[in-house]
Amino acid sequence: MKRIAVDAMGGDYAPQAIVEGVNQAxxxxxxxxxxLYGDEAKxxxxxxxxxxxxxVHTEExxxxxEEPAKAIRRKKQASMVLAAKAVxxxxxxxxxxxxxxxxxLAAGLFVVxxxxxxxxxxxxxxxxxxxxxxxxxxDLGANAENTPHHLYQxxxxxxxxxxxxxxxxxxxxxxxNNGTEETKGDSLRKETYQLLVxxxxxxxxxxxxxxxxxxxxxxxxxxxGFVGNAVLKTIEGTAMSVMSQLKSAIASGxxxxxxxxxxxKPSLYRLKDSLDYSSAGGAVLFGLKAPVVKxxxxxxxxxxxxxxxxxxxMLETDVVGQSVQxxxxxx
Amino acid sequence: MKRIAVDAMGGDYAPQAIVEGVNQAxxxxxxxxxxLYGDEAKxxxxxxxxxxxxxVHTEExxxxxEEPAKAIRRKKQASMVLAAKAVxxxxxxxxxxxxxxxxxLAAGLFVVxxxxxxxxxxxxxxxxxxxxxxxxxxDLGANAENTPHHLYQxxxxxxxxxxxxxxxxxxxxxxxNNGTEETKGDSLRKETYQLLVxxxxxxxxxxxxxxxxxxxxxxxxxxxGFVGNAVLKTIEGTAMSVMSQLKSAIASGxxxxxxxxxxxKPSLYRLKDSLDYSSAGGAVLFGLKAPVVKxxxxxxxxxxxxxxxxxxxMLETDVVGQSVQxxxxxx
Numbered sequence: 001m002k003r004i005a006v007d008a009m010g011g012d013y014a015p016q017a018i019v020e021g022v023n024q025a026x027x028x029x030x031x032x033x034x035x036l037y038g039d040e041a042k043x044x045x046x047x048x049x050x051x052x053x054x055x056v057h058t059e060e061x062x063x064x065x066e067e068p069a070k071a072i073r074r075k076k077q078a079s080m081v082l083a084a085k086a087v088x089x090x091x092x093x094x095x096x097x098x099x100x101x102x103x104x105l106a107a108g109l110f111v112v113x114x115x116x117x118x119x120x121x122x123x124x125x126x127x128x129x130x131x132x133x134x135x136x137x138x139d140l141g142a143n144a145e146n147t148p149h150h151l152y153q154x155x156x157x158x159x160x161x162x163x164x165x166x167x168x169x170x171x172x173x174x175x176x177n178n179g180t181e182e183t184k185g186d187s188l189r190k191e192t193y194q195l196l197v198x199x200x201x202x203x204x205x206x207x208x209x210x211x212x213x214x215x216x217x218x219x220x221x222x223x224x225g226f227v228g229n230a231v232l233k234t235i236e237g238t239a240m241s242v243m244s245q246l247k248s249a250i251a252s253g254x255x256x257x258x259x260x261x262x263x264x265k266p267s268l269y270r271l272k273d274s275l276d277y278s279s280a281g282g283a284v285l286f287g288l289k290a291p292v293v294k295x296x297x298x299x300x301x302x303x304x305x306x307x308x309x310x311x312x313x314m315l316e317t318d319v320v321g322q323s324v325q326x327x328x329x330x331x
Numbered sequence: 332m333k334r335i336a337v338d339a340m341g342g343d344y345a346p347q348a349i350v351e352g353v354n355q356a357x358x359x360x361x362x363x364x365x366x367l368y369g370d371e372a373k374x375x376x377x378x379x380x381x382x383x384x385x386x387v388h389t390e391e392x393x394x395x396x397e398e399p400a401k402a403i404r405r406k407k408q409a410s411m412v413l414a415a416k417a418v419x420x421x422x423x424x425x426x427x428x429x430x431x432x433x434x435x436l437a438a439g440l441f442v443v444x445x446x447x448x449x450x451x452x453x454x455x456x457x458x459x460x461x462x463x464x465x466x467x468x469x470d471l472g473a474n475a476e477n478t479p480h481h482l483y484q485x486x487x488x489x490x491x492x493x494x495x496x497x498x499x500x501x502x503x504x505x506x507x508n509n510g511t512e513e514t515k516g517d518s519l520r521k522e523t524y525q526l527l528v529x530x531x532x533x534x535x536x537x538x539x540x541x542x543x544x545x546x547x548x549x550x551x552x553x554x555x556g557f558v559g560n561a562v563l564k565t566i567e568g569t570a571m572s573v574m575s576q577l578k579s580a581i582a583s584g585x586x587x588x589x590x591x592x593x594x595x596k597p598s599l600y601r602l603k604d605s606l607d608y609s610s611a612g613g614a615v616l617f618g619l620k621a622p623v624v625k626x627x628x629x630x631x632x633x634x635x636x637x638x639x640x641x642x643x644x645m646l647e648t649d650v651v652g653q654s655v656q657x658x659x660x661x662x
Contacts (some may be wrong), residue, residue: 119526130572141509144517178472178560186475186557210564214572226517227561229509233541234562238569241461241545253598260598263591267584271576304434 001033001052002315004308005083005092008038009061010099012264015039018098019046021304026050028305029312035092037079058082061099064297068102080104086109087290094291094311096282098299105142108285108292115320117327120150121287122225123294124161127235129216136162137176137213137221141229142285150192151175151222155196155204157286158220159324164319165310166219174208174218176227179205188224196222226232243272281310290320332364332383333646335639336414336423339369340392341430344627346370349429350377352635357381359636360643368410389413392430395628399433403441411435418621425642427613429630436473439616439623446651448658451481452618453556454625455492458566461548467493467502468544468552471558473616479522482506482553486527486535488617488654489551495640495650497550498647505539505549509557512538519555527553542595574603577595612641621651 006022008015015038022034023046033052036043040057042329060077072081080099085109086092095112097104098321105123114121122139129135139146139156155173162171177185182193184207196204208217210231223231250261261268282295282303291314295307314320337353339346341556346369353365354377364383367374378384391408403412403489411430415438417423426443428435436454445452453470460466469485470477486504493502506523508516513524515538527535539548541562580593592599612625613634622645626638645651 128575144509144515144520176561178475178557184475189475189557210561211568211571213565214568224508226520227558230507230541230558230562231565234544234565235569237542237545238566239573242570242573242602245461245601247599249602250595253595253601256594257598260591260594260596263587264581264584264595265591266592267588268577270583271573271580281624 001093002031002312003033003035003092004035004241004311005035005086005095007080007083007095007097007099008036008043009079010097010104011295012098013300014098015043016046017300018304019043021299021308022053022299023048023050024301025305026052027307029309032312033310034308035083035086037083037086056082056086061232062103064100066100066103068100068106071100071103072106080107081111084292085229086110087112090196093315093321096293096307096311097294098282098297098304098306101294101297104292104294105285108288112288112290112292115289115324115327116288118153118157118287120146120153121285122150122154123228123283124155124158124286125232125283126281127213127232128165129214131216133216133219134166135213135216135221136166136171136218137223137228137232138286139223139228140232140283141225143225143320145226146188146224148188148195151188151192151224152195152199153287154222155202155220156326158222159202160319160323161284161286162219162327164322165313168219170203171219172203172205173220173222174205176210176213176221176223176231177207178209179207180209276308281298282307284310284314288320289324291315333425333643334363334364334366334423335642336366336417337369338411338414338426338428339367340375341435342626343429344631345429346374347377348631349635350374351632352630352639353384354379354381355632356636356639357383360640363639363643365639366414366417368414368417387413387417391633393434395431396590397431397434399431399437402431403437404433407604411438412442415439415623418443418623424646425624427624427626427635427638427642428468429613429626429628429635432625432628435623435625437615439619442622443619443623446618446620446655446658449484449488449618449654451477451484452616453481453485453488454559454614455489455617456563456614457497457612458544458563460545462547464547464550465497466544466547466550466552468507468554468559468563469617470554470556470559471563471614472556474556476557477519477555479526480514480522482519482555483526483530484618485553486530486533486551487532487657489553490533491650491654491657492615492617493550495648495653496644499550501534502550503534503536504551504553505536507541507544507552507554508538509540510538511540519551523553539598613638615641615645620655621649622646
């Protein structure tokens, strides 16, 4: 049985979206058990009773605008902190939260703890590409500054994730850079390039440019946390902006455009689906002793189900245990 | 008379697109003179004779895949190099090229030269926002590494550009960062923040996030060249990807979708226009002794006209002369 500790109180639509997602996932996956951390009175109205779901009551929770490190230190009884602590104490195998990202990163690092040998766990997400295959990118912002060796470890971790969780046999690893030639980039990129090219165990395909990211040029993309975060947010912002401009172009196009849009509706929904990050699951703080996964703040029940499926796969393939092994050999 | 040196041989559609753009601009703007650098035999077929256009013949040119610094050093007679040299020698007031970006940056730095006091000229473009106002961002990749003082100078330069060229009275300056709070970011961002906030002459509005860029949250956005380049390319790549996914969603939607798309055509063209970077002109290597402007490699005649209009405005407002003044006072 895979035991997943879920923070029921984090996210824009908590606890309803979280609890409804758990209700659905528990039906789909007979090999998971969920511990729901949060306010019992607020959880119960949405919960379908199931022997594999247990509420762990607490009234404290961390808000999305709280200073992460402080919140973790002060709110020892917060739903997110208790969920992380359950993993630390061996009561659960993984944590899921849609709440304050910084706080979850802090809880992951300070409560769950790093894998020995992994210097700086990185935030990893599977992002969608045009061809539907997607790619894994890290670090998406767990760190504001990284060294070449951190980036090298992200390549190893990312390859592990792509292999075990996504089932790729020989994932192509790219380094996000401002040009494709070997000599491109700042000193961080140049030194990282040399570390990656020197490791025969990595299928390193060289530098890739941000313009090509969504074209599926690599299976794993390595970036420092600052750049990874900026790129991720730019993808989100640009996609939203184009869609909203499409809407206003239609709205200002009169009856003709409205009729056209009506006919196009199914196609536009397909487009929206293909841009939908939530179906790929949440962002994993990867490099910790257990899966710690952040679902998007605006998660609905469907994205919670996807994220629970992702966690289940991580537990099934024991990707964390495999990483522990790998990094103990590296030492 | 404003004398503009144009590299007729740079860009995917050179010399035709360049020459045709010059033909149109010379009709529109009676106060410009154009020197066309390149192969006379290849230019002539497209050229409408005009007393304010002069061909300066040369057979050498720099290709898009050449190593920039080497190309500039070796090809002394290349159209781009001669155009830059015309500015240096006082024969022209500005340079335009749609060719090899790196080579143009090198020609700008080593032939035209920096404004005294400007440590690292930055690449600046006006990018489109949802509301049509746009924002200026720099550095978009002239440098792979920057110090806090470089970024501070980008704020000063960007504000100058927004004021003089775009006519904004008190441009809002934002620092691209991984969160809006003052304490966010790596050491580069933290130190830059303090420099910006300490200058009462700058309308510094604080940190802004990449997700908000296209929402018009600032008039000038300051970034280091590595991050600016990554963000610019991500915007381009994501917009292209969404549009291409829209196309395939329509294509796979059968007759109904095709009819809808037909009705929507005018609206879709409006969308395409609003996403069109070329109408905003080219990228300026700003901080040099004269306007050195890079038109997009895929420029058509229309974008060459826009870029010539932009250069004309830069010369009319003497934004470079004003910057020289400003930086001589800073010393």
